[in-house]
Structure formats: C-alpha cells, structure tokens
Amino acid sequence: xxxxxxxxxxxxxxxxxxxxxxxxxxxxxxxxxxxxxxxxxxxxxxxxxxxxxxxxxxxxxxxxxxxxxxxxxxxxxxxxxxxxxxxxxxxxxxxxxxxxxxxxxxxxxxxxxxxxxxxxxxxxxxxxxxxxxxxxxxxxxxxxxxx
Numbered sequence: 001x002x003x004x005x006x007x008x009x010x011x012x013x014x015x016x017x018x019x020x021x022x023x024x025x026x027x028x029x030x031x032x033x034x035x036x037x038x039x040x041x042x043x044x045x046x047x048x049x050x051x052x053x054x055x056x057x058x059x060x061x062x063x064x065x066x067x068x069x070x071x072x073x074x075x076x077x078x079x080x081x082x083x084x085x086x087x088x089x090x091x092x093x094x095x096x097x098x099x100x101x102x103x104x105x106x107x108x109x110x111x112x113x114x115x116x117x118x119x120x121x122x123x124x125x126x127x128x129x130x131x132x133x134x135x136x137x138x139x140x141x142x143x144x145x146x147x
Contacts, residue, residue: 074103079131092117106146115145
C-alpha cells in the first residue's frame with residue numbers, strides 16, 4: 001500500500017506538463033479522458049500513470065498527452081539529442097535538423113541547415129555546452145534565416 005501511495009504522489013508531482021488536472025499527462029489521461037472534474041477518476045488516472053511508469057517517456061517524447069511547447073520543448077529536444085544534433089549540424093543535414101527546424105518554425109530547411117553548419121563553432125564552442133546555450137544560438141540564427 002505504501003508503494004502505491006508513493007507512486008500516486010510521485011505521478012502527481014509531474015502534472016505540470018499538461019492540463020489534465022492533478023494526475024497530469026500519461027496513460028491515465030488517455031484511459032480516463034475528461035477526468036478533471038471527478039476525484040476518483042483523478043486518483044485512478046494518477047495511479048495508472050504511476051504504475052505504468054510512462055509519464056517520463058511521455059514528457060520526453062511529447063506523447064501520451066504530454067505535449068510541451070516553447071522554450072522548454074526546444075531545450076528538452078536539444079538535451080536529448082545533443083550528440084546527433086552536433087553531428088547533423090556539422091554535416092549540414094540529417095533527421096535531427098529536420099525536427100529542429102520544425103521546433104523553430106523554419107520552412108526552408110536547406111537555408112536553415114546551411115546557416116547552422118556555418119555557425120557550428122558558435123553553437124558548440126565546447127563538448128560540454130549547455131542546452132540553453134545551443135537554444136540561444138539556434139534561436140538567433142532562426143530569427144534571421146527562417147521564413
């Protein structure tokens with residue numbers, strides 16, 4: 001019983017990523033849709049989220065009603081894909097850059113990719129560069145080179 005209560009509390013602590021009431025996003029928000037007004041549905045939703053352990057994956061991938069937007073989504077994407085992003089920017093092409101262009105609202109991927117490639121040393125000045133620095137650098141390029 002203590003484990004279930006701990007999982008319930010833990011799963012409720014992740015609720016800031018979506019507007020699905022106290023239980024937050026995850027499998028429970030899919031099974032118990034429109035449950036923000038009924039307490040027992042919120043408890044079942046939070047319990048499902050905690051027992052399935054899928055909220056973290058949902059938050060990272062933007063699935064299971066855990067959509068993120070804005071700067072947070074960009075930083076999470078950058079942090080999760082830092083190595084692939086570095087490789088793709090160095091080459092000036094790749095699937096990671098396609099996704100990055102979508103996050104920054106760039107329709108012209110070719111121009112965006114070329115400008116990122118030319119600015120590689122600014123974006124990645126060291127191997128332990130922060131996601132925030134990468135985000136700021138890419139944002140500056142996107143403001144001037146995105147359609």
